[in-house]
Amino acid sequence: MDGRARELARIVWDHLVLLTPLDTADVILALGCHDTRVAVHAARLWHEGRAPLLVVSGGHGKITSAWAETEALAFARVARGHGVPEEALLLEETAANTGENITATRALLDARGVAVGRGILVAKPYMTRRALATARRQWPGVEWLAAAPELGYDSYLGGEDERRFIELMVGDLQRMRVYAERGFQVPMPVPEAAWAAHEELARLGFDRYVIGRPGGAARPAGR
DSSP, X not given: OOHHHHHHHHHHHHHHOOOXXXXXXXXXXXXXXXXXXXXXXXXXXXXXXXXXXXXXXXXXXXXXXXXXXXXXXXXXXXXXXXXXXXGGEEEEOOOXXXXXHHHHHHHHHHHTTOOOSEEEEEOOGGGHHXXXXXXXXXXXXXXXXXXXXXXXXXXXXXXXXXXXXXXXXXXXXXXXXXXXXXXXSOOOOOOHHHHHHHHHHHHTTOOTTXXXXXXXXXXXXXX
């Protein structure tokens, strides 16, 4: 990996990672993705007594479209393996993107009569800022907190394809602006340095998941 690309990617990472102080909550919501370390961390928070219920949400997304099982099933299997009992676990298997993680989970809990005043979102580190922005728009009235596996840029790469990882971050940062404009997320300012890094990475060819790229991903709220 080119040193300049890695330097720019760190700038984007530093902006996209947004963790909040944690407190007890009504639910822990693990946002489905290809990285099962998210499920491990969600199970850890459940064992810490952060919330009585762990919801794992996810059908198939752009990275997991070829999986034989849904993201929720994969996450549930990991959570059970880390000691979360069946009665504390709820699966939402339809969501195909971050917005649907929130809206489908809201519908699921509403149908079960579960009131949520505070919730903890557990996501990949670089998805935490966008997860918060999405939840605050799609499920207002809830105090949302954000958590992620406790990994820095270099340690996170231990389980990732670095090029794809950077491409995903470039797409996610673009969505911070585009989806706010479309009303899918609350607006969150993007520092000039982070946006400049995003634009340079896109020019360097890390644009696979940029909305509007010919042949690229353009789903309204995709992961």
